[in-house]
Amino acid sequence: MEHTPDKKFPLSAKDYKLYEEVGEGVSATVYRALCIPLNEIVAIKVLDLEKCNNDLDGIRREVQTMSLINHPNLLRAHCSFTAGHSLWVVMPYMDGGSCLHLMKSAYPEGLEEPAIATLLREVLKALVYLHAHGHIHRDVKAGNILIHSKGMVKLADFGVSACMFDTGDRQRSRNTFVGTPCWMAPEVMQQLHGYDFRADIWSFGITALELAHGHAPFSKYPPMKVLLMTLQNAPPGLDYERDKRFSKSFKEMVATCLVKDPKKRPTSEKLLKHSFFKHARSADYLARTLLEGLAPLGERFKMLKAQEAALLVQNKALYEDKEQLSQQEYIRGISAWNFNLEDLKSQAALIQENDGVPNIEESNASIKQTERHNGSGRFTERMSPEMVNHSKTASGQEDALNDLHDLKGSLASFPMKPLQALKDCFDVGEDDANTSPSWDDTRSDSDELPTKSSPRSVHQDTGRKNDDDDGFARSSSLSHQEIPNHKKFLSGPLKQDTVAFAKKMMDNGDRDHLQPKYQSERNYSGPLLYRQRKETNCLSPAEDTSEGAVIQRKGRFKVTSADVSPKGMTNCSSGLPCGGSSSPMTSNLAAALLPSLQCILQQNIMQREEITKLIKYAEQISGTQGDLTEVGTSNSLQVSCSSTREKELQSQFTHLQQCVTSLVEELQNLKQKNAQLEKRLNTLTNRDKRIRGMTRA
Numbered sequence: 119m120e121h122t123p124d125k126k127f128p129l130s131a132k133d134y135k136l137y138e139e140v141g142e143g144v145s146a147t148v149y150r151a152l153c154i155p156l157n158e159i160v161a162i163k164v165l166d167l168e169k170c171n172n173d174l175d176g177i178r179r180e181v182q183t184m185s186l187i188n189h190p191n192l193l194r195a196h197c198s199f200t201a202g203h204s205l206w207v208v209m210p211y212m213d214g215g216s217c218l219h220l221m222k223s224a225y226p227e228g229l230e231e232p233a234i235a236t237l238l239r240e241v242l243k244a245l246v247y248l249h250a251h252g253h254i255h256r257d258v259k260a261g262n263i264l265i266h267s268k269g270m271v272k273l274a275d276f277g278v279s280a281c282m283f284d285t286g287d288r289q290r291s292r293n294t295f296v297g298t299p300c301w302m303a304p305e306v307m308q309q310l311h312g313y314d315f316r317a318d319i320w321s322f323g324i325t326a327l328e329l330a331h332g333h334a335p336f337s338k339y340p341p342m343k344v345l346l347m348t349l350q351n352a353p354p355g356l357d358y359e360r361d362k363r364f365s366k367s368f369k370e371m372v373a374t375c376l377v378k379d380p381k382k383r384p385t386s387e388k389l390l391k392h393s394f395f396k397h398a399r400s401a402d403y404l405a406r407t408l409l410e411g412l413a414p415l416g417e418r419f420k421m422l423k424a425q426e427a428a429l430l431v432q433n434k435a436l437y438e439d440k441e442q443l444s445q446q447e448y449i450r451g452i453s454a455w456n457f458n459l460e461d462l463k464s465q466a467a468l469i470q471e472n473d474g475v476p477n478i479e480e481s482n483a484s485i486k487q488t489e490r491h492n493g494s495g496r497f498t499e500r501m502s503p504e505m506v507n508h509s510k511t512a513s514g515q516e517d518a519l520n521d522l523h524d525l526k527g528s529l530a531s532f533p534m535k536p537l538q539a540l541k542d543c544f545d546v547g548e549d550d551a552n553t554s555p556s557w558d559d560t561r562s563d564s565d566e567l568p569t570k571s572s573p574r575s576v577h578q579d580t581g582r583k584n585d586d587d588d589g590f591a592r593s594s595s596l597s598h599q600e601i602p603n604h605k606k607f608l609s610g611p612l613k614q615d616t617v618a619f620a621k622k623m624m625d626n627g628d629r630d631h632l633q634p635k636y637q638s639e640r641n642y643s644g645p646l647l648y649r650q651r652k653e654t655n656c657l658s659p660a661e662d663t664s665e666g667a668v669i670q671r672k673g674r675f676k677v678t679s680a681d682v683s684p685k686g687m688t689n690c691s692s693g694l695p696c697g698g699s700s701s702p703m704t705s706n707l708a709a710a711l712l713p714s715l716q717c718i719l720q721q722n723i724m725q726r727e728e729i730t731k732l733i734k735y736a737e738q739i740s741g742t743q744g745d746l747t748e749v750g751t752s753n754s755l756q757v758s759c760s761s762t763r764e765k766e767l768q769s770q771f772t773h774l775q776q777c778v779t780s781l782v783e784e785l786q787n788l789k790q791k792n793a794q795l796e797k798r799l800n801t802l803t804n805r806d807k808r809i810r811g812m813t814r815a
């Protein structure tokens with residue numbers, strides 16, 4: 119399977135015999151094949167050029183890169199040629215398949231650390247080579263790490279790679295979104311200053327997490343959300359609790375890769391020296407621990423594909439309505455995925471149209487545990503029950519609204535240039551069954567692969583497949599559904615659509631219900647500072663005290679008071695008449711006063727409780743109101759504050775604010791009286807004691 123430069127691979131389709139399908143990509147199908155003259159098993163990637171008419175440059179680049187590179191950890195093409203409407207790329211057959219397939223069929227919960235270290239070290243070596251030669255891979259992920267049954271590891275798929283020394287048109291390719299969302303570095307998404315090889319280091323870190331968990335972080339979310347989460351959330355990483363089985367050095371290695379500032383990420387060369395890679399073992403170890411006992415790749419592929427197809431049938435009824443939405447998501451999940459804001463809007467609009475199903479998704483820990491893997495494709499996402507539920511649930515609405523809010527926030531740091539670039543929606547093209555190459559379905563006698571029984575066969579994992587999807591299982595027959603043009607290229611200003619959508623959501627009265635989750639669920643890092651401000655509910659030292667101390671802050675509203683602190687109370691009493699200077703009183707009088715003083719104290723306590731309750735209630739109302747007002751003032755949503763409900767809430771809030779203020783005043787008065795009475799009582803008690811003492815004497 120190693121690249122053999124001396125061997126001349128024939129440049130004609132007739133010299134190859136295609137066997138079973140072993141993989142599928144966006145516009146390509148990969149077959150195990152026999153090179154007849156050389157009697158050698160190879161893999162042939164058949165690209166339908168008619169389907170790739172938008173990306174011929176990408177294909178040319180892939181083939182060019184694949185033939186020029188020369189590194190044991192990079193998949194190099196033997197040769198390539200056209201056959202009818204197709205381009206055939208002949209390459210070494212990696213009979214273990216991709217790491218993604220491997221996990222899907224045998225290790226759905228992820229791999230063990232030594233195996234991960236071994237695989238990643240090999241991938242890193244490939245990256246060192248690529249980066250040193252001025253290439254950025256741009257699509258590092260488990261789906262592109264291929265393994266051979268002898269344990270060799272190769273990084274594949276240069277479909278979206280770019281040369282850092284490119285100029286002109288090719289340089290422009292570094293100013294567009296390429297890659298697969300979950301693995302994509304924030305700077306690639308943002309495109310503020312372009313990006314370099316360090317984008318691969320981010321993807322490498324994500325791949326490490328993918329291998330550790332069996333799926334990439336955020337993989338259960340639709341692309342819009344992945345984009346927002348990557349930009350706004352703290353970088354993902356290995357969790358102290360959840361990932362106890364992994365070493366500190368593994369956690370550290372992942373953390374060094376997943377730093378949002380690309381300048382702070384290590385180079386591939388430096389990363390290779392990280393102590394984590396000392397845990398790496400031999401190729402033989404990989405072969406023994408990962409591949410032994412597995413069914414041949416073609417069988418595993420077939421099995422997974424059948425499972426995905428069954429799932430599609432199972433969910434057809436639910437799914438039908440969401441055809442376009444899911445289709446679009448599916449399209450986006452693949453490599454060379456392109457963001458399209460117009461498309462995102464329509465996706466949000468589609469989500470919004472559904473309602474009524476309770477939100478079960480995000481709070482459900484078991485679902486979290488069985489997060490689906492989107493992998494390099496989104497085939498199962500479009501049909502898994504979870505996905506269907508996602509689009510049907512109230513949480514879908516909620517997420518959509520939240521995402522639109524977030525999108526608005528992100529736009530501040532989101533340059534206009536990429537937004538324009540994004541308008542070219544990735545186009546799947548039309549289905550054309552006639553362009554498929556002819557191939558032989560039977561296994562050849564000359565097949566190099568040993569047929570082994572599979573103790574860890576795909577059957578083991580049937581139950582999980584609902585949640586665990588994979589690009590690998592995309593069926594050409596199923597994936598080629600047409601997207602109507604109006605869905606492919608939606609036009610119209612972003613603002614209007616989002617406003618309409620957000621407004622509808624608000625008019626439905628959903629906002630109140632949305633807020634608590636909206637606030638608790640997010641990790642507001644990044645540009646959305648207004649949210650952090652919103653959540654500030656205590657007085658900071660820098661707080662403006664001109665209006666009095668802020669005792670509560672929600673949104674743009676503040677509840678202020680002259681001074682309600684205990685210290686303030688003491689000060690307040692200082693100017694009041696002191697009981698000590700009053701006329702002499704007998705011990706009997708003091709005793710008579712005691713019960714009424716106790717009563718006042720009791721009342722005071724009860725009133726205090728009432729006020730606390732009212733403050734809490736006012737906080738809730740003001741929090742909601744504050745949020746809505748922020749939405750109302752935002753540029754992108756431009757929600758009008760004039761709805762009746764909002765007015766009602768506003769007057770309620772004002773009323774409550776007044777109540778709170780008067781109650782606070784009342785409380786202060788009572789406290790002052792209380793303090794006075796306490797002082798008088800003390801004086802009387804002292805006087806009483808003195809009198810008693812004198813009497814005794």
Ligand SMILES: Nc1ncnc2c1ncn2[C@@H]1O[C@H](COP(=O)(O)OP(=O)(O)OP(=O)(O)O)[C@@H](O)[C@H]1O
Nearest residue numbers: 141142143144145148161210211212216452453494
């Ligand atoms: N040489 C090979 N040997 C064995 N399997 C392969 C080989 N090349 C590719 N495959 C399988 O075929 C799948 C699709 O191939 P590839 O990634 O090149 O297509 P693609 O169109 O670029 O896909 P994607 O959009 O997911 O990146 C791979 O994920 C892998 O499982």
